[in-house]
Amino acid sequence: MKRLSVVIAIALIMGLMVASCGPTPTPTTAPPTQPPVQPTQTPVQPTQTPAKPAPEAIEIGASIPLTGKYGSLGVQVKAGYELAVQDINAAGGVYVKEFDQRIPIRLTIYDDESDPTKAVSKLEALYAEQNVVAYLGGAASDMHAATVPIAEKNKVPYCGVAFALWKIHQQGFRYLFSPFPKSPQQAEDTFKILNAAIPEGQRPTKVAIFQETTDWGVELGGLWKENAQKYGYEIVAYETYTPRAESFSDMILRAKNAGAEALLAVPNQPDGIAMVKQMSELGWTPKFMLLIRAPENPAWYEALGPLGDYVTIFPGWSYKVKWPGVEELNQKHQAAYGRPADVLVGPAYTCALVVANAIERAGTLDREAIRDAMAATNLKETPIGPVQFREDGTGIVLNPMVQWQKGQIEVVWPPEHASAPLAYPAPPFDQR
Amino acid sequence: MNRKTITLTLAVLVVLGLGLVPQIIKKDNIINLAILVFIYVMMAVSWNFIGGIAGQTNLGHAAFFGLGFLIARMLWTEHRWPLFPCLLLGALVPVGFAMLIGIPAFKLKGAYFAIGTLAMAQILFITVRNLFPMMSFLPGDELAAYSLRPRYYLAFGSTLLTIAAAIWISRSRWGLGMRALREEATAAESLGVNVLGHKLMAFGLSAFFGGLAGGVFAYYAAGYYYFFPFAPTWTFDAVMATYIGGMGTIIGPILGAVFYVVVKEILALRLVEVHLIVFGVLFILIVLFLPGGLVQVWDKIRHLQAPSSRQQAPEPVPCSPDAVLHSGEN
Numbered sequence: 001m002k003r004l005s006v007v008i009a010i011a012l013i014m015g016l017m018v019a020s021c022g023p024t025p026t027p028t029t030a031p032p033t034q035p036p037v038q039p040t041q042t043p044v045q046p047t048q049t050p051a052k053p054a055p056e057a058i059e060i061g062a063s064i065p066l067t068g069k070y071g072s073l074g075v076q077v078k079a080g081y082e083l084a085v086q087d088i089n090a091a092g093g094v095y096v097k098e099f100d101q102r103i104p105i106r107l108t109i110y111d112d113e114s115d116p117t118k119a120v121s122k123l124e125a126l127y128a129e130q131n132v133v134a135y136l137g138g139a140a141s142d143m144h145a146a147t148v149p150i151a152e153k154n155k156v157p158y159c160g161v162a163f164a165l166w167k168i169h170q171q172g173f174r175y176l177f178s179p180f181p182k183s184p185q186q187a188e189d190t191f192k193i194l195n196a197a198i199p200e201g202q203r204p205t206k207v208a209i210f211q212e213t214t215d216w217g218v219e220l221g222g223l224w225k226e227n228a229q230k231y232g233y234e235i236v237a238y239e240t241y242t243p244r245a246e247s248f249s250d251m252i253l254r255a256k257n258a259g260a261e262a263l264l265a266v267p268n269q270p271d272g273i274a275m276v277k278q279m280s281e282l283g284w285t286p287k288f289m290l291l292i293r294a295p296e297n298p299a300w301y302e303a304l305g306p307l308g309d310y311v312t313i314f315p316g317w318s319y320k321v322k323w324p325g326v327e328e329l330n331q332k333h334q335a336a337y338g339r340p341a342d343v344l345v346g347p348a349y350t351c352a353l354v355v356a357n358a359i360e361r362a363g364t365l366d367r368e369a370i371r372d373a374m375a376a377t378n379l380k381e382t383p384i385g386p387v388q389f390r391e392d393g394t395g396i397v398l399n400p401m402v403q404w405q406k407g408q409i410e411v412v413w414p415p416e417h418a419s420a421p422l423a424y425p426a427p428p429f430d431q432r
Numbered sequence: 433m434n435r436k437t438i439t440l441t442l443a444v445l446v447v448l449g450l451g452l453v454p455q456i457i458k459k460d461n462i463i464n465l466a467i468l469v470f471i472y473v474m475m476a477v478s479w480n481f482i483g484g485i486a487g488q489t490n491l492g493h494a495a496f497f498g499l500g501f502l503i504a505r506m507l508w509t510e511h512r513w514p515l516f517p518c519l520l521l522g523a524l525v526p527v528g529f530a531m532l533i534g535i536p537a538f539k540l541k542g543a544y545f546a547i548g549t550l551a552m553a554q555i556l557f558i559t560v561r562n563l564f565p566m567m568s569f570l571p572g573d574e575l576a577a578y579s580l581r582p583r584y585y586l587a588f589g590s591t592l593l594t595i596a597a598a599i600w601i602s603r604s605r606w607g608l609g610m611r612a613l614r615e616e617a618t619a620a621e622s623l624g625v626n627v628l629g630h631k632l633m634a635f636g637l638s639a640f641f642g643g644l645a646g647g648v649f650a651y652y653a654a655g656y657y658y659f660f661p662f663a664p665t666w667t668f669d670a671v672m673a674t675y676i677g678g679m680g681t682i683i684g685p686i687l688g689a690v691f692y693v694v695v696k697e698i699l700a701l702r703l704v705e706v707h708l709i710v711f712g713v714l715f716i717l718i719v720l721f722l723p724g725g726l727v728q729v730w731d732k733i734r735h736l737q738a739p740s741s742r743q744q745a746p747e748p749v750p751c752s753p754d755a756v757l758h759s760g761e762n
Contacts, residue, residue, distance in 0.1 A: 066704075067708060109704065110700065110701060111704055111705075111707070116660070120654075121464055121465060124464045124465075125701055128459040128461040129459075142567070142656075145567050145569070146654070146655050149575055149654030149655050152578075153578050153579075165567075167567060171655075213565050214565045215565050215567050217565070218566065
């Protein structure tokens with residue numbers, strides 16, 4: 001009895017402690033050191049009217065999976081945000097008409113451990129304690145799906161990359177913006193690129209789709225199916241499989257027997273590697289392979305060697321695209337991390353630019369005005385190219401196609417950004 | 433004023449105080465954290481029925497939480513049933529599932545039972561992931577009106593119900609029987625305890641409140657995959673919270689869950705880069721110096737203050753019947 005009452009008292013004290021202690025912000029913004037790589041749109045001229053006192057910084061917050069299963073994606077996103085904020089602050093910050101001066105951005109980043117529930121908590125803390133005017137998103141569909149409704153509830157504009165799932169944009173969210181290619185664009189671009197890059201008569205018109213039973217797999221599989229006929233392609237095999245399936249033999253043989261010449265899929269890396277190995281063993285080499293996701297990092301070629309060549313990907317961005325500012329971004333990334341910018345760095349960098357640009361055009365730190373300015377974004381020069389947004393918050397952005405060629409990832413589409421032409425048709429696996 | 437009155441008064445004050453939190457505290461991050469604390473308290477207390485009181489290490493608790501989430505969420509968001517029938521069904525279906533698997537599973541003992549339940553939960557996790565791979569968002573009207581306040585009260589009420597059930601069971605003949613079989617099943621059986629019946633009772637209670645926690649989470653989460661609540665992390669979190677607080681006691685899982693959620697969150701916000709390491713060290717220290725959980729803190733303090741009483745009163749072992757009886761002897 002006595003212990004019970006003491007323990008209740010301890011619980012009460014703990015509760016009070018929690019209620020009283022707000023989180024200490026952990027700004028990760030580096031001090032201004034370098035000139036901006038990408039200026040935002042022309043600043044509004046200072047006005048003559050006296051401005052009200054400006055805040056010390058513009059608060060922007062992000063909850064990113066820096067540890068856990070999405071840790072490898074999260075660190076890329078974090079690097080992109082931080083490089084962008086460094087560049088913006090190096091120019092003195094963002095000009096805000098309401099205060100008639102440039103104000104630096106203070107970016108607070110929390111680790112959500114790849115746990116959507118924790119990501120929600122972090123977004124609530126950023127709103128309540130840091131009073132952020134905008135959120136920058138984390139990485140992966142499930143993390144965004146959990147956090148975007150919180151942005152909506154708090155009416156805080158949200159810019160996120162590293163997810164292609166269109167369904168998130170179909171919920172009527174007003175505050176969500178994503179300058180990153182989504183499934184409908186990927187599905188349509190697949191056939192547009194094939195038609196543009198390969199002469200009629202040589203195209204792989206008989207297509208096999210290996211659909212993973214995940215939300216993105218279902219979504220993209222259906223969209224590929226819808227678009228195929230429109231662009232003159234026939235789906236001769238539509239096979240489904242569960243993630244981490246060990247054997248793909250049945251579906252490979254069905255696709256082979258149906259005479260499929262192209263393979264489209266969104267496997268995770270272990271599944272993608274197993275798929276290609278088993279295709280090689282079963283003697284089926286599609287002339288064209290688009291495997292989104294699995295081949296995106298060097299582990300692909302380390303596991304497959306030449307078998308991994310000729311596979312194409314829609315990574316969302318590449319450090320080899322030829323937009324202005326990419327070279328400078330690569331140099332900064334090289335200096336900080338010892339390699340050119342990773343695949344999510346460019347889109348994440350752009351996301352921060354989009355927010356800064358929207359604040360500047362809004363001329364205020366009012367969240368609703370920033371949201372409206374984000375919706376009207378029309379950036380011409382960013383590391384991912386021109387950026388605009390559709391009504392549903394999806395970005396009108398370039399969706400480059402890359403391809404493994406002799407152990408290197410080359411940009412093969414669009415031609416003006418290509419570092420190599422599309423290698424087609426793929427030679428049989430046993431002749432490589 | 434006797435101790436019972438003091439405790440009751442304190443308990444009523446705590447309940448009233450917690451009931452007023454959403455009216456007093458306007459910051460949503462605190463309300464959100466409190467909801468998570470309630471859900472974790474429910475998970476830990478419900479796991480404690482089978483794992484702590486009855487002494488059967490169930491590593492498949494996520495299956496109950498997941499089923500509760502799945503049933504409640506689907507009925508509520510897709511079939512647009514009223515919330516409370518959804519929550520009730522979300523709690524009852526896991527009970528049916530527990531009875532179905534309990535009879536064969538309880539033929540296993542010790543580590544085999546733990547592995548068996550873990551395997552069962554994993555099978556369910558993979559099956560649900562394959563059957564329902566899509567993401568679940570709240571319907572548009574619910575999203576537009578989303579507020580943490582009603583979610584707080586639902587989680588709070590459900591937590592009170594769970595704790596009340598734990599207190600009731602600890603004082604009942606059922607509770608005595610469960611503790612007896614935890615200590616020595618054969619001896620308990622020889623004294624007339626229906627071992628399988630008591631195990632099923634504990635399993636059923638654990639499933640009901642684990643499922644109810646899943647239903648509350650279904651009402652709370654704005655965007656979530658159907659299969660995520662089946663992930664083993666929900667089991668391990670409940671087990672860890674119970675171990676931190678003190679297994680087999682009433683207060684232990686509550687304290688453990690509060691500590692587990694609140695301290696982790698504070699560390700994550702204050703020590704972004706190293707929070708996991710710091711929490712890991714903290715957990716190891718608790719296991720080393722408080723093997724009976726946080727409920728031992730008071731005993732340690734009491735013994736430090738009155739060294740002579742140590743010779744008279746034996747050191748309580750939280751997992752022993754004494755500890756359970758002690759906590760439930762009010």
